[in-house]
Amino acid sequence: MRQFCFLLLFLMASCSNADHSIKVKGSDTEVNLSVSLAEAFHKHNKNILVSVSGGGSGLGIAALLNGNADLANSSRQIKEGELQLFKNSNLQIDSFIFAVDAVAFVVGDNMPIDSVSIDELSKILSGSEKDWQFLTKTAMPINIYGRQSNSGTYEYVKQKLKIQFSPYAKQMNGNAQILEALKADESGIGYVGAGYVMGRNTNGLKILKIHSGDQPAISPLDKQKISKGLYFFQRPLYQYYNRNNYKKIEPFLEFEKSAEGQKIIETSGYYPVIK
Numbered sequence: 001m002r003q004f005c006f007l008l009l010f011l012m013a014s015c016s017n018a019d020h021s022i023k024v025k026g027s028d029t030e031v032n033l034s035v036s037l038a039e040a041f042h043k044h045n046k047n048i049l050v051s052v053s054g055g056g057s058g059l060g061i062a063a064l065l066n067g068n069a070d071l072a073n074s075s076r077q078i079k080e081g082e083l084q085l086f087k088n089s090n091l092q093i094d095s096f097i098f099a100v101d102a103v104a105f106v107v108g109d110n111m112p113i114d115s116v117s118i119d120e121l122s123k124i125l126s127g128s129e130k131d132w133q134f135l136t137k138t139a140m141p142i143n144i145y146g147r148q149s150n151s152g153t154y155e156y157v158k159q160k161l162k163i164q165f166s167p168y169a170k171q172m173n174g175n176a177q178i179l180e181a182l183k184a185d186e187s188g189i190g191y192v193g194a195g196y197v198m199g200r201n202t203n204g205l206k207i208l209k210i211h212s213g214d215q216p217a218i219s220p221l222d223k224q225k226i227s228k229g230l231y232f233f234q235r236p237l238y239q240y241y242n243r244n245n246y247k248k249i250e251p252f253l254e255f256e257k258s259a260e261g262q263k264i265i266e267t268s269g270y271y272p273v274i275k
Helices: 002-013 028-044 057-065 080-088 118-126 152-161 175-184 223-227 243-257 259-267
Strands: 021-026 049-055 071-074 093-108 115-117 143-147 170-172 188-193 205-207 209-211 234-242
Touching: 021 028, 021 057, 021 243, 028 049, 028 071, 028 093, 028 152, 028 234, 028 243, 028 259, 057 071, 057 080, 057 152, 057 234, 093 152, 093 175, 093 243, 093 259, 115 118, 118 143, 118 152, 118 209, 143 152, 143 175, 152 188, 170 175, 175 188, 175 205, 234 243, 243 259
Parallel strands: 021 049, 021 071, 115 209, 143 170, 143 188
Antiparallel strands: 071 234, 093 188, 093 205, 093 234
């Protein structure tokens, strides 16, 4: 809701022409962070209006292709098929990595496990294991809460685990909906951007540590491990744009790279870009 209020405020404040507005659309993982950045940016650039909306990485890239966005937020790399569509339209696009995110796997706080292996997670999310009894002593059906297929996070997790998601996985509109569902379902498991659980009210929830083989389990909230690139599910966050439109969006991109912008990224539960 916050991003839509912010957009409404900007629309009411001015009917500025297109050269003085920047439309950002796409990844639900990035939307709250982009709103915070846009709010701070506007304090220094009163004549430029930045509107932010979510809907998924695929939607943002489609909006960029159709001329309905200046920046497409994407929590995944653009696909070859999408790149071909831009080429077919004689549009040259470029990308900017402005932050690093970690995907958190979340269960209810009564779940009697604190960590899960990559192999166990693959079996859970693919549906090859359908009951928690294979990890716990309690027989309880596994309920999966995930994102819709246009989500970059959906695509990212699927590719990292090299699986197809269970056809019984519940497809939710966004991270907030997944967390609310997990608070009400003791047998549920879901995945969200770590920024949605870091420093926020997570009563009723447990963030699982992830391990592989004999390696120690790592939390998606462990900043030190993330900075060293040790967490299995960490990824860059992208912003795609039309190369011919760079001058228009340059002030906002420069603000994201500034010390103030990087501080906002950190305090929002994300990580500065790894050099």
